[in-house]
Amino acid sequence: MPDLPAHSSPAFPPLHSPRPEHEHPHRLEEDAYILGEDATPPPSNDAELLEELPVVECEVRARIPTTTGHEMWLHVYRNNVDTKEHLAIVFGAQIRSRSLDREREGETELERMTRGAYVGRLYPGRTHSRVEAIKRAEGAMPKAQSGGSASVSSASVSDVGEDMEGSSNTELPLVRIHSECYTGETVWSARCDCGEQLDEAARLMSSPHISPSGGVIIYLRQEGRGIGLGEKLKAYNLQDLGNDTYEANIMLRHPADARSYGLATSMLVDLGLGGEAGIRLLTNNPDKVRAVEGPGREVVVKERVAMVPLAWKTGGKAGIKSEEVEKYLSTKIEKFKHMLTQQ
Numbered sequence: 348m349p350d351l352p353a354h355s356s357p358a359f360p361p362l363h364s365p366r367p368e369h370e371h372p373h374r375l376e377e378d379a380y381i382l383g384e385d386a387t388p389p390p391s392n393d394a395e396l397l398e399e400l401p402v403v404e405c406e407v408r409a410r411i412p413t414t415t416g417h418e419m420w421l422h423v424y425r426n427n428v429d430t431k432e433h434l435a436i437v438f439g440a441q442i443r444s445r446s447l448d449r450e451r452e453g454e455t456e457l458e459r460m461t462r463g464a465y466v467g468r469l470y471p472g473r474t475h476s477r478v479e480a481i482k483r484a485e486g487a488m489p490k491a492q493s494g495g496s497a498s499v500s501s502a503s504v505s506d507v508g509e510d511m512e513g514s515s516n517t518e519l520p521l522v523r524i525h526s527e528c529y530t531g532e533t534v535w536s537a538r539c540d541c542g543e544q545l546d547e548a549a550r551l552m553s554s555p556h557i558s559p560s561g562g563v564i565i566y567l568r569q570e571g572r573g574i575g576l577g578e579k580l581k582a583y584n585l586q587d588l589g590n591d592t593y594e595a596n597i598m599l600r601h602p603a604d605a606r607s608y609g610l611a612t613s614m615l616v617d618l619g620l621g622g623e624a625g626i627r628l629l630t631n632n633p634d635k636v637r638a639v640e641g642p643g644r645e646v647v648v649k650e651r652v653a654m655v656p657l658a659w660k661t662g663g664k665a666g667i668k669s670e671e672v673e674k675y676l677s678t679k680i681e682k683f684k685h686m687l688t689q690q
């Protein structure tokens with residue numbers, strides 16, 4: 348055996364090693380700018396056939412008043428496939444977690460309320476988690492907000508009206524599957540539009556006009572779609588060195604991860620959004636519809652609602668501005684239009 352340089356060792360496979368088709372094209376954030384989180388490739392048929400839905404349980408939820416004036420209910424889930432705390436960001440009081448509400452043996456009312464398994468709102472001195480107690484206390488407790496404190500401007504409603512042309516199922520809850528993006532959501536990165544997409548999803552779901560039945564953002568803790576922040580930053584460096592997204596992917600050997608869809612499906616079922624009643628899915632990726640529905644069609648997507656990047660909607664006046672993003676705008680816009688009409 349000759350002395351091979353480190354890059355020839357079996358631990359570092361050749362750059363041209365064959366890879367499953369679904370692993371490569373849309374992994375990185377520059378593609379993600381165009382397609383947002385929808386750039387995630389669909390799981391392979393094999394994965395889908397073999398996949399069993401993970402078991403999920405909502406550990407705790409809490410009411411979160413937000414800076415926009417709306418409220419959401421943040422749900423922390425645990426599951427039997429990884430140790431991450433995946434989240435459900437729930438808009439509207441009518442969407443409830445089955446596993447959270449389920450009684451746990453020996454728990455006290457204070458414990459139930461502490462983990463968020465209560466009806467209505469908490470207030471100082473409340474002693475009971477259940478609805479009968481709420482009725483007794485009625486009049487003494489503040490009325491639940493239903494978005495009245497933050498009305499949606501007429502401009503934003505008409506904007507969305509255009510986006511949602513043909514959307515006839517507004518009574519169905521709106522759902523978005525979103526993958527964690529520290530760079531785009533926390534440290535102001537303009538390499539992708541994840542932060543903007545998260546904001547937009549929340550805006551649509553908190554509007555009583557657009558989403559009267561509420562909505563859910565399933566927030567999966569899979570930075571860079573599971574490769575982690577460190578690997579994502581390496582991909583950025585490889586792109587800055589002149590590699591395109593495809594080459595950077597090959598060099599980093601990003602793993603495919605179809606599990607996230609199963610987690611999302613399980614969480615949606617737990618939130619009562621499974622079955623024939625159906626949901627509307629906010630996505631630009633038609634392939635995602637089937638993936639989110641689950642191996643046994645546990646969730647039924649009745650309608651796909653497209654998400655238009657702010658920059659395109661406003662002719663560049665709003666939304667992400669950066670060199671990285673602009674070089675993709677002109678080349679990918681046709682592709683995006685195509686997807687919009689692909690209902």
Ligand SMILES: [Zn+2]
Pocket residue numbers: 376379528530531532539540541542
């Ligand atoms: Zn991002």
